[in-house]
Amino acid sequence: GQNIDQPTEMTATEGAIVQINCTYQTSGFNGLFWYQQHAGEAPTFLSYNVLDGLEEKGRFSSFLSRSKGYSYLLLKELQMKDSASYLCAVLDSNYQLIWGAGTKLIIKP
Amino acid sequence: GAVVSQHPSRVICKSGTSVKIECRSLDFQATTMFWYRQFPKQSLMLMATSNEGSKATYEQGVEKDKFLINHASLTLSTLTVTSAHPEDSSFYICSAKLGREFDEQFFGPGTRLTVL
Numbered sequence: 689g690q691n692i693d694q695p696t697e698m699t700a701t702e703g704a705i706v707q708i709n710c711t712y713q714t715s716g717f718n719g720l721f722w723y724q725q726h727a728g729e730a731p732t733f734l735s736y737n738v739l740d741g742l743e744e745k746g747r748f749s750s751f752l753s754r755s756k757g758y759s760y761l762l763l764k765e766l767q768m769k770d771s772a773s774y775l776c777a778v779l780d781s782n783y784q785l786i787w788g789a790g791t792k793l794i795i796k797p
Numbered sequence: 798g799a800v801v802s803q804h805p806s807r808v809i810c811k812s813g814t815s816v817k818i819e820c821r822s823l824d825f826q827a828t829t830m831f832w833y834r835q836f837p838k839q840s841l842m843l844m845a846t847s848n849e850g851s852k853a854t855y856e857q858g859v860e861k862d863k864f865l866i867n868h869a870s871l872t873l874s875t876l877t878v879t880s881a882h883p884e885d886s887s888f889y890i891c892s893a894k895l896g897r898e899f900d901e902q903f904f905g906p907g908t909r910l911t912v913l
Contacts, residue, residue, distance in 0.1 A: 721901060730890050730904035731841070775840060785831075785902065789840040 690714045692788035694776050699794045700766055708761045708774050708791045716781020722750050722761045723775040725790065731775055734761070763793075771795045799825045801893050803905035810881055811913055818876045818908045820891030826871035827893030831902060832864075835888045847874045881912045 691713045700706040712720070719738040723731035737743055737752035737759060749762040761774055776788040800823040810816050820830055829848055833841040845866050847853040853866035865877040874893075878885055888909055892902035 728888075728907075728909075730892075730907045732904070733901045736901060785843070787841050787843070 690778075690780060690786050692776055692778060692786055694774075694788045694791045696789070697792045697794065699796060700763075702766055702768060702795055702797050704766050705762065705764050706766060706793065708763075708776075708793065710759045710761070710776035710788055712757050712759070712776070712778045712786070712788075714778045714780045714786055717754060718779035718781065718783055720750075720752055720759050721775075721777045721779070721785070722759075723777065724772050725775060726772045734774075766795050768795050768797070799823075799893070799895070799903045801827075801891065801903045801905040803891055803908050805908060806906060807909045807911075809911045809913065812882050813880055815877055815879045816881055816910060818878075818889055818891075818910075820874045820876070820893070820905050822872045822893045822903070825893075825895060827874075827895065828871065829894050830868060830874040831892045831894075832866060832874075832876050833890045833892065835890060835907075841890065844876075878910065881910070883912045886910055886912045 694710045721736050722734040724734050725731040735750040737750050742751045747764045752759045773790040773792045775790045778786045802821045804819045832844045834844050835841050843856050844859045845853040845855045847866050847868040849868050849871050855861045868874040888907050890907040891905045894900040894902050
């Protein structure tokens with residue numbers, strides 16, 4: 689079966705750095721997405737990786753290793769507004785998006 | 798980025814009634830739209846994939862006669878929850894993409910449905 693694993697919840701301090709991991713086992717791979725979702729709101733797109741390596745976009749970076757079935761989202765200089773759930777999703781061989789359960793990130797002052 | 802709207806944002810209805818939710822892509826034509834349901838503290842659950850001009854493809858376990866999807870145009874898809882019951886209370890979110898298979902999905906703001 690298809691499976692995406694990410695931690696349920698993480699806590700970090702304002703101004704610090706946090707890394708949210710995602711491992712996946714899917715039938716085929718056509719890219720990995722990270723979305724941010726604030727409580728009661730719809731998800732918003734953060735990043736898309738299809739090749740191995742690190743993609744940096746401001747305070748957020750996303751890394752992919754296809755051989756390991758592994759990705760992480762790195763958030764730097766954390767701000768209180770970064771408190772949200774972060775969803776990892778993989779496009780499988782049928783271009784279906786397989787969603788992880790999400791990681792709730794709690795930022796403390 | 799592309800904008801997707803949803804209407805209504807919040808609806809409360811009595812058990813047994815039907816509720817229609819609209820999803821519109823405002824500044825692009827969406828060949829494919831998706832309908833998700835999200836229960837509290839859970840991730841998104843794909844209900845169905847909707848392509849303009851054709852019947853929706855429902856995920857396993859989703860009753861197509863209960864959740865009617867119509868994708869009448871390249872900018873509008875509707876989800877009708879028929880004979881709603883309290884267990885249908887949830888956050889319903891639509892998304893749309895341009896059509897290329899690897900395109901990101903743009904999400905609507907969601908509709909909070911409460912069935913009394």
